[in-house]
Amino acid sequence: MIRIGNHLPSSKGYLAMAKHATKLGANTFAFFTRNPRGGAAKPIREKDVADFLEYIQAHDIDRLVAHAPYTMNLCSAKPDIRQFGFQMLQDDMQRMEYTPGHYYNFHPGSHIGQGVEVGIAQIADALNQILTPQQHTIVLLETMAGKGSEVGSSFSELRAILDRVTCSEKMGVCLDTCHIWDAGYDIVQNLDGVLTEFDNIIGLNRLYAVHLNDSMNPCGSHKDRHQKLGQGHIGLDALTRVVNHPALKHLPFILETPNDDTGYAAEIALMQKLSDTL
Ligand code: FE
Ligand code: FE
Ligand code: ZN
Numbered sequence: 001m002i003r004i005g006n007h008l009p010s011s012k013g014y015l016a017m018a019k020h021a022t023k024l025g026a027n028t029f030a031f032f033t034r035n036p037r038g039g040a041a042k043p044i045r046e047k048d049v050a051d052f053l054e055y056i057q058a059h060d061i062d063r064l065v066a067h068a069p070y071t072m073n074l075c076s077a078k079p080d081i082r083q084f085g086f087q088m089l090q091d092d093m094q095r096m097e098y099t100p101g102h103y104y105n106f107h108p109g110s111h112i113g114q115g116v117e118v119g120i121a122q123i124a125d126a127l128n129q130i131l132t133p134q135q136h137t138i139v140l141l142e143t144m145a146g147k148g149s150e151v152g153s154s155f156s157e158l159r160a161i162l163d164r165v166t167c168s169e170k171m172g173v174c175l176d177t178c179h180i181w182d183a184g185y186d187i188v189q190n191l192d193g194v195l196t197e198f199d200n201i202i203g204l205n206r207l208y209a210v211h212l213n214d215s216m217n218p219c220g221s222h223k224d225r226h227q228k229l230g231q232g233h234i235g236l237d238a239l240t241r242v243v244n245h246p247a248l249k250h251l252p253f254i255l256e257t258p259n260d261d262t263g264y265a266a267e268i269a270l271m272q273k274l275s276d277t278l
Contacts, residue, residue: 002243002275003063004212005029006255006264013045014052014099022059024265025272028252030065033092033104038071038084041091049098063252064099065140065174065209068092068106074126075109075119075151082122085109090130093137100136103208103252105174108141108152108161119151124164131167140174140208145182145224153183153222155201162206173202176211176256177242178227181234184220188238195247204247212239212253212271228257229267240274249275 005026008017010033021029034041056062072085089106096104111119131139141161146153152161158173165171175198181187185194198204214232216225230236242248255267 001027001272002249002253003028003251004243004253004255004268004271005061006257006259006268007031007067013048015048015055018052018055018059018061021061024261025268026264027059027061028063028065028254029061030067030105030254030256032069033066033095034069034088036067036069036071038069038088041095044095044098046098053099063209064102065252065254066092066096066102066104068104070107072106073109073112075111075114075122077112077114082126086126086130089126093130093135093139096137097135102137103140103172103174104137105140105142105209107144107150108158110149111151112149116151116157119149120157120160120164123151124161127161127165127167127171131165131170133167133170135167135170138170138172138208140172142174142211143176143180143183145176145179146184146222147182147224153179155198159202162202172206172208174209174211175207176213177234177239178211178213178215178232178256179224181215181219182217182221182223184222186219187242188219188234191238191241191245195245199247207248208251210242210248210251210253211256212242213256214239226256226258228259228263229255229270236274239271243271243275 010031214227
């Protein structure tokens with residue numbers, strides 16, 4: 001069995017998400033910590049979290065990959081938007097402590113003309129002000145497609161952020177297959193080579209999760225349009241090699257494909273069938 005699930009709606013609370021995951025055959029899942037467009041988060045209900053923690057233990061659901069809102073941009077050129085992102089990250093770190101030991105993934109940000117160096121410095125600066133050695137959440141930088149002025153579409157940019165964060169043991173990377181393909185990493189022809197490059201530049205020990213998506217566009221397109229597994233330019237053979245790769249097969253795989261529940265359940269079952277892990 002591999003660990004696989006999809007991104008679930010969080011509006012009905014934690015326990016409802018875990019039950020939804022079980023219904024789809026998932027043993028992990030992703031969720032937005034608040035409205036993906038940002039803004040105030042719902043207060044956490046202690047009873048809901050307690051029931052949730054008991055449920056996921058009983059049902060072997062683990063290594064959840066929470067996702068920050070898309071509006072969080074720690075390296076915006078506008079100070080008020082940077083501040084808004086800073087407050088969301090700070091609040092989310094506190095919320096994540098209710099469910100200790102899981103992951104929190106975010107898009108590093110878009111530098112909006114400030115230049116990648118300034119962007120990297122601003123992202124690391126925010127993380128250095130918020131992360132603490134006491135926290136129980138690993139914060140993951142997502143590999144990006146390189147749309148517009150996105151920071152983090154190359155392994156070396158992610159490494160540059162990681163190098164500047166003091167609490168480095170609380171930081172890692174989430175690899176999105178659609179994004180790295182769109183960024184120009186050819187995981188169809190050369191998965192081993194891409195992972196070796198990742199290992200040389202970042203270190204595979206810093207990789208905690210995979211977003212498993214096909215792509216609507218060719219390698220290097222910098223588009224970021226996800227496709228259902230096997231219906232895009234990456235294809236099912238390459239995605240099967242991803243979930244079975246010795247460097248990856250132990251990681252949680254999160255589907256962010258354009259699907260409804262029936263489609264997600266089918267993709268989860270399909271990838272379990274195509275995985276040769278015990
Ligand atoms: Fe993402
Ligand atoms: Fe993703
Ligand atoms: Zn994406």
